[in-house]
Amino acid sequence: MERWLALELASTIRHDGAGGVADDLATVEGLADWLGEQSGRLPGGLPAGLPIDERLRQEVTGLRRAVRALFARAVSPAPPSAADAGRLMPAAEAVAALNAAAALEPVVPQLSWPPGEPPTAALLPAADAGAEPEPEPGPESAPEREPEPEPDPGSGARAGLLAALARAAIEFLAGPQREQLRSCSAPRCVRYFLRSHGRQAWCKPSCGNRARVARHAERRRTTDPDSR
Numbered sequence: 221m222e223r224w225l226a227l228e229l230a231s232t233i234r235h236d237g238a239g240g241v242a243d244d245l246a247t248v249e250g251l252a253d254w255l256g257e258q259s260g261r262l263p264g265g266l267p268a269g270l271p272i273d274e275r276l277r278q279e280v281t282g283l284r285r286a287v288r289a290l291f292a293r294a295v296s297p298a299p300p301s302a303a304d305a306g307r308l309m310p311a312a313e314a315v316a317a318l319n320a321a322a323a324l325e326p327v328v329p330q331l332s333w334p335p336g337e338p339p340t341a342a343l344l345p346a347a348d349a350g351a352e353p354e355p356e357p358g359p360e361s362a363p364e365r366e367p368e369p370e371p372d373p374g375s376g377a378r379a380g381l382l383a384a385l386a387r388a389a390i391e392f393l394a395g396p397q398r399e400q401l402r403s404c405s406a407p408r409c410v411r412y413f414l415r416s417h418g419r420q421a422w423c424k425p426s427c428g429n430r431a432r433v434a435r436h437a438e439r440r441r442t443t444d445p446d447s448r
């Protein structure tokens with residue numbers, strides 16, 4: 221199954237397994253872990269010299285707010301994920317936030333066509349374009365860098381990451397997969413997911429089981445004459 225960076229970002233808000241909501245990006249350490257896992261989905265991997273700090277965490281989670289607001293718009297008129305349904309960023313504001321982040325870094329389209337493999341296109345930073353792209357680092361190559369001295373020499377890398385995340389969200393939202401996006405309707409689940417077949421209403425089988433149990437209990441409650 222294809223995994224979309226925008227969907228991965230939105231899914232860092234998830235059911236914690238105990239009836240609550242967990243946020244994988246609640247700490248700088250959590251952000252570092254997540255970025256390490258996603259580096260293979262970023263064209264060119266994680267930007268070199270990226271300072272993974274509280275400021276970056278706030279910028280990434282701000283972008284996530286915009287993405288989740290637009291996911292809510294995409295699944296409408298079905299209800300949005302319950303995790304943030306009551307405090308969604310207005311859609312126009314979310315669109316502006318994505319576009320502003322995408323504009324942080326100029327990019328150009330680049331073709332990659334290794335022997336024996338199908339050709340692929342990627343948008344690479346204009347500064348890096350024109351050369352063979354380096355092989356993408358694996359998920360285990362999460363950088364653990366010390367914060368660098370002032371004045372913010374990581375600003376280019378920071379802009380590069382935010383722009384790459386925004387581009388991924390724009391590509392997702394403007395493409396055909398948007399129509400397959402659903403919010404899981406199982407009790408307590410807060411996930412958005414891509415429907416892979418006709419009437420799929422749940423993100424995974426265990427959510428389907430939970431929803432069926434809840435529906436069965438509800439049916440018994442409403443048809444049992446003693447409970448009326």
Ligand SMILES: [Zn+2]
Nearest residue numbers: 404409423427
């Ligand atoms: Zn679910």
